[in-house]
Amino acid sequence: MRHIISLLMENEAGALSRVAGLFSARGYNIESLTVAPTDDPTLSRMTLVTRGNEAIIEQIIKQLNKLIDVVKLLDLTEHKHIEREMMLVKVSVDGARDHVKHIADIFHGRVLDVTQLAYVVEVTGNSEKLDAFLDALQPVPILEVVRSGAMGIAAGDISLKI
């Protein structure tokens, strides 16, 4: 099952590699990982997307908690939550300008850069929505895709904070 895990960790050099190293050393799946400092500059917030059965997810959570730099952790999958990912897509628009613009509008995307031959489109949403956008663009040739990886936050009054 797919799990989205949020964690707060000390904003120290090497903290990211401790998490990445843990996943590779123990053979856990890692689908995406995003990290940036929070409003408190001593803390970084990371969102991890991983897959595994119940026992593996339990181990992943325990092993993450065991890392000395990890301050707090929340498995968002266990709560109502909001998930967002950003994608930048460069598409060839030779003879397909209207089609691309139309699809971008449907997905609430924005065209950020326009040239004779290519558009750069920004789309935000959950991962399935981004997948759907790429499908919908067909048959327009896609030149580049950049995805941020998912980030998430719990809905309502559950908060991951110290």
Place this chain on the structure above:
Amino acid sequence: MDSRCIIDSSCVLQNESGLSGKSVKKYYLVLEKMSVELTGAEIFVQCLKDEGVKHIFGYPGGAVLHIYDALYQQKVVNHILVRHEQGAVHAAEGYAKSSQKPGVALVTSGPGATNAITGIADAYMDSVPLVVFTGQVPTSLIGNDAFQEVDTVGITRPCVKHNFLVKDVNDLALTIKKAFYIATSGRPGPVVVDIPKDVTAEKAEYHYPESIEMRSYKPTSDGNSRQIKKAIDFMLAAKQPMVYSGGGVILGGGAEALNELVHELNFPITNTLMGLGGFPSSDRQFVGMLGMHGTYEANMGMHHSDLVIAIGARFDDRVTGNIEKFCPDAKVIHLDVDPASISKNVSVDVPIVGQVEPVLRALLAELRLRKQKPDQDALKKWWTQIEEWRSRDCLKFDQGSDKIKPQDVIQKLHQVTNGNAFVTSDVGQHQMWAAQYYGFDKPNRWVNSGGLGTMGFGLPAAMGVQMANPEAEVACITGEGSIQMCIQELATCLQYQLPLKIILLNNGYLGMVRQWQEFFYDGRYAMSYVDSLPDFVKLAESYGHVGMKIEQPGDVEQALKDAFAMKDKLVFMNFITDPEENVYPMVPAGAGQNEMILV
């Protein structure tokens, strides 16, 4: 007076060793009031003193020269010069395992750090509280492929509890405090502190915090009281219980409490390799070690039990055998300080996260409160069954052989030392025989490399044990393969007059490899015959020690007596043993615990 007054640091260090008790107190009062600037190297030494460190094991080099200079100018912290950095870390492990104090090692950058890694990984696997200091190239050169540079923090990351690179001298004291705190609390483990050379030269105000809190690290101490009640419910209802205790009992100082609980319940108990000594092996309730080379009664008892009470043990693959066949009918209570150990390999019915000692006390209190005993009829039947398994006498061996039997050497070692020696071992057949036949009655006496299985561990570990226990008898049980992996430490033993007794069980083979090749590779002994062995007697003598060669079974006991009578000498005893002896019982890899090969 200006509160930022600077005391000349060399004067600080000199004063300290020369002052009487009263004036030391006064001096510290002065220290408290004034902020003192010290160099990083002096801060390092002062931190060790404030942490109460008496011994460190190390090897100098370019990046740690400032530190060595500061160590040279004081007498409180004794530095033991090893002959290879691997030896330094194993010695620190032996020190820690036999004394319940953290072990400390100091090595230089680059090859100093990489040589230390085997020891660090060993300590990680066996949860040994260590602080390992590594020198690093100056901060300005980090990342430059400088001379003797290696990314120590990167290279050690997967095999430490935590590690630090100290880039600012102002962070040094706090980092060292954190390192000791992390290494010794919760599930202990090695912590590496990497210190660039320029940081040891720069000055900063010295302040060593008395205690420390970390928002990201708060190890659990007391167990959940609901789980403790539930555990007692399970124990009182059990008909065929088995207590299975491991190294955590020894690390957590829980042997006494375990003793009380197991006696109160009258349950059988087995120990893991790391847990030996956690319960007296001479006690009737002890059924021996379990696992791949465990006793018949321990493994059968586990397999047929309806309740496994795991205490400070982690269901290692060498214990469980084939996990699919492990304890098919048992409920499992698991007490461990590390939540990640619980339900990792075996799913647990009653998890208790906490320090072994206080949780065992809480279990005892709860049990006494109930004023109830476990099912006595069932227990009586269970003990009858266990005694029947025990009567199989699975550790018997040929007593009439004209060759020296390794098992016999270990049993005689027990007799000659009255079972009171500290025993270290290397890795292989001799390690298993030591575990099976020495019979440990006290905790912290058995020091071996269980998790990583590091050949070369035994001799340097024994040095650490002897440093921590100067009056004790220390024996290193080893093989001719293992001993050659850290043989250089014989020089260290001479320099520091460490009167170890080295019990070499020399069968001319890498015995455990040979045994597997005999059982599973149709006797094709690929590379397991150790040809061209040195003359160990001459070798010992060339290092300034006493060497003995023992070839007749009838000479074993007297030789051991002679060796232990030489109180201030290291004696290297080369026992020429039966080359084809195997370790029994054996659970072959992939088999269930009840599927043992017996003699």
